[in-house]
Amino acid sequence: MLRYKSGKLYRVLFRSLGIFVDGNFCLDLYKKMLLVRALESKLEIIFKHNKTQWFIYSVLGQEACGVGVASALTHKEQLLMPLNYRALGYVIGRGFDINHYLKEVLFRTQENESAIFLPKHTLPYSLSLGANFSIGIGAAIANRNLMNDKVCVCVFGDGAATRGTFYSSLNLSALWRLPILWICENNNYAVSTPMEKFNASGDIAIYPKAFGIKTYPVNGNNVADIYITTNIALEYIRTERKPAFIKLDTYRMGPHIIGDRDDYRPLEEKSRWSARDPIRAFRKKLLGYRILNHAKEVSILESIEQEICAIDVWK
Amino acid sequence: MKFAEAINKALLEIMSADDRTILLGEDVGKFGGRFEATHDLLNSFGENRVFDTPINEELFIGIALGASAGGLKPIIEIYYNEFLNIAFDDLWRAGLWQKLYKNKVQSSIIIRCVFGGYVRRGPEFSSAAVGHLISIPNIKIYAPSNVSDGYWILKEAIRQPGIKLILEHKALYRTSGIIDTEGGRSLVGGEIKRKGSNLTIVAYSYLVGSALRAAEILFDSYGIDSEIIDLKVIWPLDFQLILGSVRKTKKVVLVEECTRNAGVLVHIENELLKNIPRLNIENVTAKNDLIPFGEEETAVLPSIIDIVEAGERLCVRNKLLQR
Numbered sequence: 298m299l300r301y302k303s304g305k306l307y308r309v310l311f312r313s314l315g316i317f318v319d320g321n322f323c324l325d326l327y328k329k330m331l332l333v334r335a336l337e338s339k340l341e342i343i344f345k346h347n348k349t350q351w352f353i354y355s356v357l358g359q360e361a362c363g364v365g366v367a368s369a370l371t372h373k374e375q376l377l378m379p380l381n382y383r384a385l386g387y388v389i390g391r392g393f394d395i396n397h398y399l400k401e402v403l404f405r406t407q408e409n410e411s412a413i414f415l416p417k418h419t420l421p422y423s424l425s426l427g428a429n430f431s432i433g434i435g436a437a438i439a440n441r442n443l444m445n446d447k448v449c450v451c452v453f454g455d456g457a458a459t460r461g462t463f464y465s466s467l468n469l470s471a472l473w474r475l476p477i478l479w480i481c482e483n484n485n486y487a488v489s490t491p492m493e494k495f496n497a498s499g500d501i502a503i504y505p506k507a508f509g510i511k512t513y514p515v516n517g518n519n520v521a522d523i524y525i526t527t528n529i530a531l532e533y534i535r536t537e538r539k540p541a542f543i544k545l546d547t548y549r550m551g552p553h554i555i556g557d558r559d560d561y562r563p564l565e566e567k568s569r570w571s572a573r574d575p576i577r578a579f580r581k582k583l584l585g586y587r588i589l590n591h592a593k594e595v596s597i598l599e600s601i602e603q604e605i606c607a608i609d610v611w612k
Numbered sequence: 613m614k615f616a617e618a619i620n621k622a623l624l625e626i627m628s629a630d631d632r633t634i635l636l637g638e639d640v641g642k643f644g645g646r647f648e649a650t651h652d653l654l655n656s657f658g659e660n661r662v663f664d665t666p667i668n669e670e671l672f673i674g675i676a677l678g679a680s681a682g683g684l685k686p687i688i689e690i691y692y693n694e695f696l697n698i699a700f701d702d703l704w705r706a707g708l709w710q711k712l713y714k715n716k717v718q719s720s721i722i723i724r725c726v727f728g729g730y731v732r733r734g735p736e737f738s739s740a741a742v743g744h745l746i747s748i749p750n751i752k753i754y755a756p757s758n759v760s761d762g763y764w765i766l767k768e769a770i771r772q773p774g775i776k777l778i779l780e781h782k783a784l785y786r787t788s789g790i791i792d793t794e795g796g797r798s799l800v801g802g803e804i805k806r807k808g809s810n811l812t813i814v815a816y817s818y819l820v821g822s823a824l825r826a827a828e829i830l831f832d833s834y835g836i837d838s839e840i841i842d843l844k845v846i847w848p849l850d851f852q853l854i855l856g857s858v859r860k861t862k863k864v865v866l867v868e869e870c871t872r873n874a875g876v877l878v879h880i881e882n883e884l885l886k887n888i889p890r891l892n893i894e895n896v897t898a899k900n901d902l903i904p905f906g907e908e909e910t911a912v913l914p915s916i917i918d919i920v921e922a923g924e925r926l927c928v929r930n931k932l933l934q935r
Contacts, residue, residue, distance in 0.1 A: 413712055413713060415713060415716050415717075420678065420681055420682075421677070421681050421709060421713050421716070421717045423705055425701070425705065428674060428701065428702065428705060429674075430671070430674070431670075431671035431672075431673075431674025431675050431677075431678065431702065432674050432675075432677050432678035432681070433678060434671065434674070434675050434678060435674060435675035435676060435677055435678020435679035435680070435681070435682065435684075435686070436678035436679065436681060436682045437678070438634065438663075438675065438678070438679050438682070438684065439678070439679045439680075439681070439682020439683055439684045440682055441660070442632075442634065442660055442661070442684060443632075443682070443683060443684075449678075461670065462670055462671060462674070465666070465668045465670065465671055466671060468666065469665070469666070469668065469671065469675075472666075473663070
């Protein structure tokens with residue numbers, strides 16, 4: 298384990314993919330993931346009381362993807378994804394105003410009935426799955442032509458990746474060397490249909506490779522790996538002026554929508570993936586590196602509790 | 613000047629004036645467009661602004677939406693209007709977004725595509741149906757009827773915000789004319805092409821020419837002095853202009869290239885009947901059938917004779933019956 302002195306504080310480094318990540322930053326990632334999970338369980342209660350205007354798409358088990366990717370983004374990256382579709386990780390990871398998000402996405406009030414949540418550095422998105430690919434291509438053309446060094450980060454799932462627009466957009470991005478980072482959250486299910494029933498190849502990463510796009514398959518339950526790979530891919534896009542593709546293998550531990558009948562998956566598979574819970578795995582690692590200890594954990598949990606209580610939409 | 617040359621001139625001027633405009637479509641680059649409207653633009657503006665695309669109509673409007681969100685002004689060329697149906701999903705979305713994102717997203721998108729028959733392209737590529745397009749929220753549909761309008765409408769459309777669809781008639785690409793130096797002035801809604809007092813004829817696109825010819829025949833043979841309204845903007849309709857003319861003439865012929873239920877003039881008919889009950893209306897539309905291959909297409913598509921007969925029915929036969 299490496300330690301180095303920074304000011305008066307001893308900071309601990311965390312090793313992932315052979316690269317060292319700042320220990321305090323890892324704590325931040327951990328806290329964000331916990332916040333996603335806590336917020337979702339809170340939203341679940343509110344949803345079951347029928348007080349939201351929109352469904353809650355469960356991110357349980359996929360927190361690492363959103364937090365890992367979004368934490369790597371700066372003002373130079375434009376996020377493109379349906380921000381009310383399994384996006385809590387991205388919203389919190391990117392540091393958007395949670396109050397504002399919940400107000401506009403879940404509790405649409407009369408005055409902003411038709412308005413859609415669109416914070417800075419995000420692109421207008423469609424809720425229709427598979428419609429965002431072409432929007433990403435267009436935005437990337439704009440970024441390339443205006444030479445503003447921005448990269449469009451387009452996030453989608455394995456279900457959306459079976460739309461025809463996916464293949465044609467991959468083709469165009471490679472053909473025109475557009476600055477796009479494709480991120481596929483591969484949770485192996487399109488609502489209830491398993492991968493082997495909707496995708497003959499069984500591996501989404503085959504398609505970008507076929508178009509000559511640099512592809513990074515990553516364990517989607519390892520937040521540090523995701524964070525580092527996103528940074529590496531963004532660096533690749535900026536230096537090589539080519540698109541890149543990240544495939545995050547993960548699993549949705551919750552139902553598709555909260556309140557759904559979640560009986561289509563084998564229990565054995567569920568328990569296997571539960572053992573690979575991204576938060577628990579990351580906590581174990583942080584404890585092992587002695588970045589996290591009991592006192593720090595308590596303070597993190599307290600601050601999360603405070604943050605959730607501070608959200609005024611349910612007051 | 614040919615119609616394609618007028619479009620080409622307008623595109624050249626638009627793209628030279630604003631370097632945020634990009635042109636995107638199939639074969640628009642080196643080939644110069646399937647109707648030669650984008651001739652030489654690739655040489656003038658380079659590959660960063662003129663994009664030859666694969667056959668990906670399903671992406672075109674989405675690309676335009678993304679590009680305009682990023683600050684560009686895309687001009688999309690879709691070969692036939694039938695292929696617009698492939699892009700309908702995104703077109704619908706583009707219409708919704710004009711209100712959904714309110715002022716957060718400014719989009720200025722021009723979609724050009726050719727439509728219509730009279731050039732013997734058979735049943736699949738001769739459609740002039742527009743009724744499904746007006747269901748798209750917040751869309752503005754232009755239909756030039758001559759060379760000069762083709763030029764001015766494009767120049768006008770780039771100044772307007774929102775989603776603008778320009779339907780260029782296939783048969784117009786075989787016509788030539790000169791660009792009217794003051795043609796840009798009369799681009800709000802429709803235009804009265806011919807003044808008259810006995811009969812109003814409403815038409816758009818290629819059939820305006822047929823209507824003008826029919827008006828001459830009506831005047832020469834029956835002394836019927838008809839007023840012709842060219843709907844340059846077919847949606848949203850400039851209803852006041854039509855109503856003003858019809859209040860004067862009391863008789864109206866609505867001329868449209870598609871079948872009655874696939875067009876827009878049925879909306880004019882409804883509105884007119886609401887305002888002037890028991891108005892005499894004649895419809896000249898395509899027959900409800902497939903458009904055949906070759907010369908036979910004239911059996912289905914409306915002709916000059918059809919318009920003359922409709923005018924005659926309204927002005928002469930009805931009068932005889934009343935006696």
